[in-house]
Structures are given as C-alpha cells and as structure tokens.
Amino acid sequence: MSDVDYTALIPNNVDLASDQRLKRALEDWYPKYIKWWKASGPVGFQDNEVYLRTAVGVDAEGWAKFGYVKMPEYRWGILLAPQEEGRKIAFGRHKGEPVWQEVPGEYRSMLRRLIVIQGDTEPASVEQQRYLGATAPSLYDMRNLFQVNVEEGRHLWAMVYLLQKYFGRDGREEAEDLLLRTSGDADKPRILGAFNEETPDWLSFFMFTTFTDRDGKMQLESLATSGFDPLARTTRFMLTEEGHHMFVGRTGVERVIQRTCEVMKEHGVTDPADKDVRKYGVIDLATIQKKINFHYSG
Ligand SMILES: [Fe+2]
Ligand SMILES: [Fe+2]
Known part of the structure; x- marks a missing residue:
C-alpha cells in the first residue's frame, strides 16, 4: 500500500520476514489498525512521548523494554510463548493426542469464533477508556492507563495474527471486522455486553481492570490450555501482560478506599453512606461498595 515496510517494525518470534502470505495480510491490516487507533484510541496525548513498556521478545530480556514512545508509533508485536516439545491435549475427547499445529477442520468454525470473541474485547476496552486521559488523577495513573x-492493542494483534495465519480468507475478513465494530455503537456494537458499557470515570476504570480483566485472565487461562497449539502459546504470552492490568485495578480501588477512610477519619464521619464526604473530593464507601457489587455480579 506504500513503500514503508511496516512489517519490519513488528517485533515477532513467528518468522514474519519469511512468511510472505502473512506479511502481505499484515501490511494490509497495519495502516487500518493505525487509523482505528487514532480515531478510537486515547483522545489527545497521541503526540506525547509516553514512558511505555514494549515487549520485543518472550524471554526475560525481551518482554519488558522501557522507553519513551509516541503511542501511534508503539511497536505492537506478535509473540508466542515457546513451543513445548511433545505437548499433549489435556482434556476432552482428544485427551492424550498430540496438540494440533494446524486448525482441525471439524473445529475450524468454533475456533475461529472463540478467537474473534477474544479479539473483539481487546480494542473494545481501548474504546471504552478513550476519554480517561483528560481526567487522570496523576501522571502515574495516566501512564498506567x-x-x-497499548497492551490491549497488542492482544488484538495476537488474535489477528492467528486469524490471518490459520484461517485464510475468512480469517482476514474477521480481522478487518475487528476494526469495524465499535464499543457502544447502536449498529455495529462489540460482541460482548460488558464491552459496550461506558467507563466514564476512573473508579469505573479501576473496577474494570479489577473485575473485567480478571474475567479476561480466566478466559485466557482456559485458551492457554487449547489443543490448538498456536492459540495456547499466543494466550500464554498475553497472560504475562494481564497481571499488570489487574494490579492497576486492584491498587487503584485500594487507593480510592484508603483515601475515603482517611478523609472520614479526619472529619469525624462515621456513616459509610454519608455523601457529605464528596465535598472533600472523595467518594463515599457505600457508593464504592455498590460499584463493586455491580461489577462482581455483572
Ligand atoms: Fe487483553
Ligand atoms: Fe487486560
């Protein structure tokens, strides 16, 4: 599409340079992804240098390279956990058989569906969180956001890789569609309900990364045991990043509660539902509890 060799920029351990078909598919997809990122990713801050962690390899050396980068120039990589020699399917009808390196015909549409649903959640959360930069409580929080x-963006890449590499033409079409659905859109919403909800404030963001990412991690843990080995290896590497997302959530919720308790103590407030604490810039404990209940049951 242009003389820029986009694929040369992609950190990968899937030998992208020698896979012409995949290279072509990604070359076609990359500019569309960037267009999506600019239109639907974080509002503002796109030209700012942000101190970010980039994964350029899966080993201890490569998985966390820190440096200043403008978000649209982030190097989203395609990284799979190392192949386990002699891995066998652990569950179900095919238990004990060698894992599949290609998609078995009988499970093709089911696997494609699973990958599409997983992939759809990743850009969806970026869309849900796109306005939060403007109200970040601190630089620390903004950087975490x-x-x-960018990591949810990379998780999208991980799923797009599988679709383009293993699912032929319909996989490539699904990869395009992942950029066409939009969180909360009336006509073309994201696939799962939770990813069409609003994330209007930071407490919601912390709840999202505590609970929705925990749910996501559970899904990934189960995909990491898949009999389709490339899916298992892709998701295993994604899990290394998911831990940080949940850390952001849990410590965020903790800090919010901590601050409310401090303010209550300072001003002699004893009723957890006393909304008067709001005048000191914090949220009452009863409201926080309600949010937790909502996410926990939803
Ligand atoms: Fe993710
Ligand atoms: Fe996540």
Missing part, C-alpha cells in the same frame, strides 16, 4: 491501552 496508556500502558494498559
């Missing part, structure tokens, strides 16, 4: 955002 953008780190989570």
